[in-house]
Amino acid sequence: MKKILSSILFLSTFIAAFAQETGQAESLFRQSGKIYVVVGIIVIIFLLIVLYLVRLDRKISKLEENQK
Amino acid sequence: MKSIPNIWYKVLTVLIVCYVLAYGLLINLPSDVGNLDETIRNLFYHVPMWFGMMLILLAAWINSIMYLVRPSVKRNIYASELTNTGILMGLCGLFTGMFWAYNTWGKAWTNDPKLNGVAAGMAMYAGYWLLQKSVSDPERAARLSAVYNVFVFPLFIALIYVMPKLSQFSIHPGSGESVNFKAYNKTNNMELVFYPAVIGWTLLFVWISEIRSRFQLIKYKKNNEENTVKHIIS
Incomplete structure (x- = not known):
């Protein structure tokens, strides 16, 4: 279980990092570059x-097992 | 690992929803979305609630039909628990929609065919829930609510999907003559988040209904055992 959870955590940080690279900071939403903090918290x-x-x-x- | 059944779709759920939560906020938006601006990101959160609700209620409907064809406790529990989570998803869609409407149209509730259809539809499903609670004989309740569900689901789809499409004017996207999200999608990659969002959110609520159904089954079996014990003693 721990393995799966930690791999999911790892993958999600990878996604965030990947998005950071490709996203162009043109939009108002990402002007301060701190939207990643919000994404991380969510x-x-x-x-x-x-x-x-x-x-x-x-x-x-x-x-269920007890009932059997 | 053994203690969690069907773990593959649960892992998939977590991965997809994490992807949707992150990418939904980070993705570059098309520039032609009008006064929606950044709120177009709600496409990944508000809209999948409705799509998922329809899928889950469809599953409940199929289970109700299967119950009527061959009555079993399992089918009844699946149908009622799927309907319960479907209603929950509908409420999620309703409240997020009201919040979004308040910030885009200036009113939480506009007099729109789509919104009014949903209100009537949710009232019908409240009736389903009440029907189950109000009949004391469990088998009777199961049978009645299955019949009710078989009628209600097509009506519900007609109210929230078909009627708004036929109506002359609707401010809500995806109905009547109003704008369609497809108009924006061509120029950008919002589809890459939207379709996974529908799948991911739906699977999350399927997971919740699975847990609830298993709990109800345990409860049913326990009650049954107690009843037989009482029967033997008396």
Whole structure:
């Protein structure tokens, strides 16, 4: 589980870095170059929600096993 | 690893949604989007809620039909839980849409065929939810709500998709004579984020409904065991 989560984290930072290279800073949105901070925070929040879902999923699996 | 069933689509969900969250904010926009400006990025968040809702409600509809063809607890639970998450997705789309409308059109609710159709449709699905809660016999409730769902889904699609397309005037994109997002897409790569967004968000809500369905199944089995035990004792 940890392996998958860390690889996802790694991949998401890769995506952000890749976007940084290709994105041209013409638009108002990226003028200060700090939109990446917001993206990072949104992704972190999403990953924590996913972690919560994963734990819920495993708990349910445990209940299913107990019932058998 | 064994304890999470169907892990492949869950990993896919996380990857796709991370990609959508990051790229949706970072992608270069076309310059001809009018007064939408940067809010065109909502295409990756608001619109997939509706697409996903339609897909999930379609799955619920199919499960309801399968229940009526061959009644089983599993089909009933799948249908009702998929409908519940479908309604949740619809509410996500509704509230994000109201916020976006307030900032673009100046009003949270315009008198538009698309919006009014959605209001009526959500009320119909509230009826589905109420129907399930109000019938005390579980088998009766399952059968009634399956029949109701079979009727409601085509009506819902007609209200939110077909009617706005037929209407003379609509301010909402993708209906009537109004602008279409396809008009912008040709000059840029917004499709590269939009289609994954639809897939990713839908899968996320499928995951949620899977967890809820499994929980309901456990609950059902437990109740069943208790009932049989009581029966034996008495």
